[in-house]
Amino acid sequence: MPAWFAVPAAVAVGFLAIPLLGLLSETPWRELPTELTSPIVLQAVRLSLVCSLGAVGLSVLLGVPLAFLLARVAFPGRNLVRALTTLPMVLPPVVGGVALLLAFGRRGLVGQWLDQWFGITLPFTTAGAILAEAFVAMPFLVITTEAGLRAMDRRYEDAAATLGAGRWLTFRRVTLPLIAPSLGAGIALCWARALGEFGATITFAGNLPGVTQTMPLAVYIALETDLQAAIALSLVLLVISLAVLIALRDRWFPTA
Amino acid sequence: MLRTRFRLAAVLTVAALVLAACGGGDDDSGGSSGASASELKVFAAASLTAAFTKLGEQYAAANGGDKVTFNFAGSQALATQIQQAAPADVFASADTTNMDKVKDLVGTPQNFASNLLQIVVEKGNPKNVKTLDDLANPDLKVVLAAPDVPAGKYAAEILSKAGVTVKPVSQEDNVKAVVTKVSLGEADAGIVYVTDVTAGGDKVEGVDIPEEQNVTATYPIATVKASKAQDKAQAFMDLVLSPEGQQVLKQYGFLPPPTT
Numbered sequence: 382m383p384a385w386f387a388v389p390a391a392v393a394v395g396f397l398a399i400p401l402l403g404l405l406s407e408t409p410w411r412e413l414p415t416e417l418t419s420p421i422v423l424q425a426v427r428l429s430l431v432c433s434l435g436a437v438g439l440s441v442l443l444g445v446p447l448a449f450l451l452a453r454v455a456f457p458g459r460n461l462v463r464a465l466t467t468l469p470m471v472l473p474p475v476v477g478g479v480a481l482l483l484a485f486g487r488r489g490l491v492g493q494w495l496d497q498w499f500g501i502t503l504p505f506t507t508a509g510a511i512l513a514e515a516f517v518a519m520p521f522l523v524i525t526t527e528a529g530l531r532a533m534d535r536r537y538e539d540a541a542a543t544l545g546a547g548r549w550l551t552f553r554r555v556t557l558p559l560i561a562p563s564l565g566a567g568i569a570l571c572w573a574r575a576l577g578e579f580g581a582t583i584t585f586a587g588n589l590p591g592v593t594q595t596m597p598l599a600v601y602i603a604l605e606t607d608l609q610a611a612i613a614l615s616l617v618l619l620v621i622s623l624a625v626l627i628a629l630r631d632r633w634f635p636t637a
Numbered sequence: 638m639l640r641t642r643f644r645l646a647a648v649l650t651v652a653a654l655v656l657a658a659c660g661g662g663d664d665d666s667g668g669s670s671g672a673s674a675s676e677l678k679v680f681a682a683a684s685l686t687a688a689f690t691k692l693g694e695q696y697a698a699a700n701g702g703d704k705v706t707f708n709f710a711g712s713q714a715l716a717t718q719i720q721q722a723a724p725a726d727v728f729a730s731a732d733t734t735n736m737d738k739v740k741d742l743v744g745t746p747q748n749f750a751s752n753l754l755q756i757v758v759e760k761g762n763p764k765n766v767k768t769l770d771d772l773a774n775p776d777l778k779v780v781l782a783a784p785d786v787p788a789g790k791y792a793a794e795i796l797s798k799a800g801v802t803v804k805p806v807s808q809e810d811n812v813k814a815v816v817t818k819v820s821l822g823e824a825d826a827g828i829v830y831v832t833d834v835t836a837g838g839d840k841v842e843g844v845d846i847p848e849e850q851n852v853t854a855t856y857p858i859a860t861v862k863a864s865k866a867q868d869k870a871q872a873f874m875d876l877v878l879s880p881e882g883q884q885v886l887k888q889y890g891f892l893p894p895p896t897t
Binding site: 505587589604 | 711806818822
């Protein structure tokens with residue numbers, strides 16, 4: 382490679398590292414224990430965990446079957462469905478929030494019927510926050526799982542069939558273990574994305590401590606008045622992101 | 638091979654269009670991000686959006702096309718941005734608390750307007766909200782501005798004066814977002830400024846708060862010390878305080894500043 386590539390590469394490293402160093406250097410280390418145990422922070426952390434795990438659960442329930450459909454069944458419009466699945470990944474999150482509002486809000490396309498027939502409203506609820514996070518995070522799960530399904534050796538499934546295993550048994554005992562690494566990576570990515578979701582959550586679910594104020598929202602609000610709390614929360618999110626990276630390092634940074 | 642090239646061309650075209658849209662949009666949007674060095678940057682409370690945009694046009698007309706770009710947001714957010722050395726020339730806040738937050742960074746503030754608060758509901762008042770007590774109804778979805786937003790603080794004062802406990806379903810980052818939630822039909826009611834109800838148009842209407850329970854919001858304005866356009870900043874501030882400026886504010890529903 383041209384030797385001078387080292388210069389822009391060094392700049393790139395700096396560009397990525399300096400913000401993190403900035404965060405670490407401004408962290409109020411002495412006050413950190415107090416900040417991390419303040420009610421606002423604890424509420425936000427608890428809520429973030431509940432919502433992100435809920436979003437992962439929803440994504441697994443709906444996304445894994447979808448991944449199978451996309452990988453195994455050549456139905457008409459499959460490319461369109463795949464594009465639709467990828468859309469939330471590129472859509473600006475706040476646009477996703479607006480779209481969710483127009484679909485599932487109290488006057489929304491589907492939301493108005495939910496409200497009229499069942500008395501269910503999603504905005505301003507924790508369920509709404511889970512929905513918003515699932516909307517943006519599910520594509521990660523679907524794409525990763527689909528890739529795993531495509532890459533696996535289907536002969537094992539065929540062998541199971543010849544030995545008399547039904548579809549559900551084959552799925553449980555043969556397919557699932559084989560795609561476990563991809564599924565695991567997909568779940569980790571889905572969870573990390575759900576945890577960090579901001580735009581769709583604040584637009585669709587609103588902002589109320591203990592109900593919908595997840596960690597990113599708490600950082601945003603705290604930034605305007607209490608910088609220390611904002612930094613403490615940011616640190617928590619940073620540590621979680623690092624943990625996901627370390628857990629997935631073998632996948633992304635395979636040692637040759 | 639041809640397909641790959643075509644796809645690459647398509648992606649690059651989209652990227653170029655997106656960049657062009659970002660670059661070209663600033664002239665119309667009035668956003669501060671793309672403003673050129675000679676434009677005046679005014680940080681103003683969200684409730685001043687309509688009135689100050691009009692004053693910005695008047696300023697441009699009177700000063701040979703000198704453009705003004707606005708950053709409208711919750712006053713608490715603007716004060717923090719100024720503390721973090723955001724490039725503001727003028728700061729107009731919806732309360733004196735946030736102006737005090739930056740008192741070392743701005744010139745002498747002057748009060749230029751006041752505002753009263755009102756309950757905002759959807760057009761037609763479908764949930765029949767008549768008084769502040771109605772807001773305590775647990776079946777009603779009430780949205781307020783966050784406690785640190787001036788509108789949120791005033792609302793808390795009003796509710797405490799009236800002895801009403803309200804559990805909001807959401808705490809919005811600025812007062813305009815409260816109006817939006819109500820006009821979208823997501824929330825049943827909120828507490829905002831009188832001027833926001835007017836600005837909300839056909840989708841919303843206001844329910845008056847009795848005088849003895851209401852609070853008067855005081856709006857101060859000041860030039861920012863770090864501004865590189867002190868003369869222009871002062872000129873804009875003078876316009877706001879002038880009879881013409883006061884007339885524009887009156888048009889949009891603001892009251893004169895307190896006389897004390």
